[in-house]
Amino acid sequence: MDDVARAARVSKQTVSAVINNKSGISEKTRIRVREIIARLDYQPNLLAGSLRAQRSFTVGVVIPSITNPFYPELVRGIEDEAQRQGYSVFLCNADENSEKEIQYLDLLRRHRIAGLVAATIRVNKAWTEALKSLAAQGVPVVFVPSTHKLGDQVICIMADDEEGFIKATDHLLDLGHERIGMISPPPDSRKQSPRLSGFLKAHARRGKKVTPELIVPGGWHVADGQQSAARLLQLSRPPTAIVAPNDMAAIGAIIKIKELGRRVPEDVAVVGYDNIAIAEWYDPALTTVDQPHYRMGQRAMQAMLDRLKDPNEPAEMIKFDTTLIVRRSSGGPVGAKGYRL
16 A cells, blocks of 8 residues: 555555555546556455454355355345445355255354344254354344344344235136135244134135145255145146245146146146246246345345444344236136136
C-alpha cells in the first residue's frame, strides 16, 4: 500500500478508500490509483484488514446438497448481495449429512465468519443448538428456508408453504379432481408440515375429506417421488392427480406414471413445488408453485448484514408469498364437467 501511495502521490488512506469503494475521492484520482494497483499487481491483505477492523468479511453458507436444483439459485442470491456489500462467501455442501453439517458449523466458527446463512433438510436438536450457540456468540445467523422459529437470535426466512399448497390443491380441485394424492415431505417430529397442512386445509374449506390412503410418506428426491407415486397408483381407487412436496419428487412421480403406461396429465395430473429451472423444460412442463429462491437468498444476506450493524435488533421471521405457475402437467380428469370428455 505504501508503494501504491508513493507512485500515485496520495496518502495510504486514499489508497484504502479506493480499494474499499468509499466516497469522497475524485474520479481522476480513483482511476490513477487503480492503474497503479494493476501495474504493481498489489493484492490487499484481506485477513490483515479483518484483524485491524476486528471483523471478518467472509460469510458462511451451509446447504444440504449442491445437486438439489433449489439451492444454487438461493446461493446466487446470497452471493450477489454479498459481493455488492463487499463480502465473500464460504460455501459448504453437507451432502444431507447431519454430522457433516455440525462439522461445517464448527469450521466456520473457527474461521471467524462475519455471519452465517444455513439450510438443512433435517431440523434436529444438535443443529438448532449449534445455530443458537453461534448466534449467542454474536454471529448473525439466518436460517433459510425455515419452517421453525429458532429462538430470539436466529433470523428465519421462509416461503408461505401452507398457502402455497392451498394454491396447488385448489388448482386441482378447481379442475374437477375428487381424489388427489399427496406425496408428503419427510416427517418432522416438531410439528405437522405446513405443506401437508395446506393440502388438508384446501379440502376442508370445500367440505371435502381426505382419506388417509391418499397421503403417502415421501421425500425430496426423484426416487422418493417414484416410490410414492407407485404406492398411490396401486390403490384400488388410485388418485387422478398427485401433488408433490417439491419439483424433484414431482418429476419422479411423472417418471413412474409413464413407466406404468399412463399419461400426464390425461390419466394423472401432477403438481410440484419450488419452480426450479428444469420444471419449465421437463416433458410435460411442470405445473408448480414458485418459491422466489433468488430473492430469498438476497434477503437472507441483507438481514444478516442488518443484524451485523445492529446486534440488538430482534431476530425476525421473514415470509415470502408464493405463486402458482400453471403448465402442461396439470389438467382435469377425463370426463370432468367442463373439461375433457
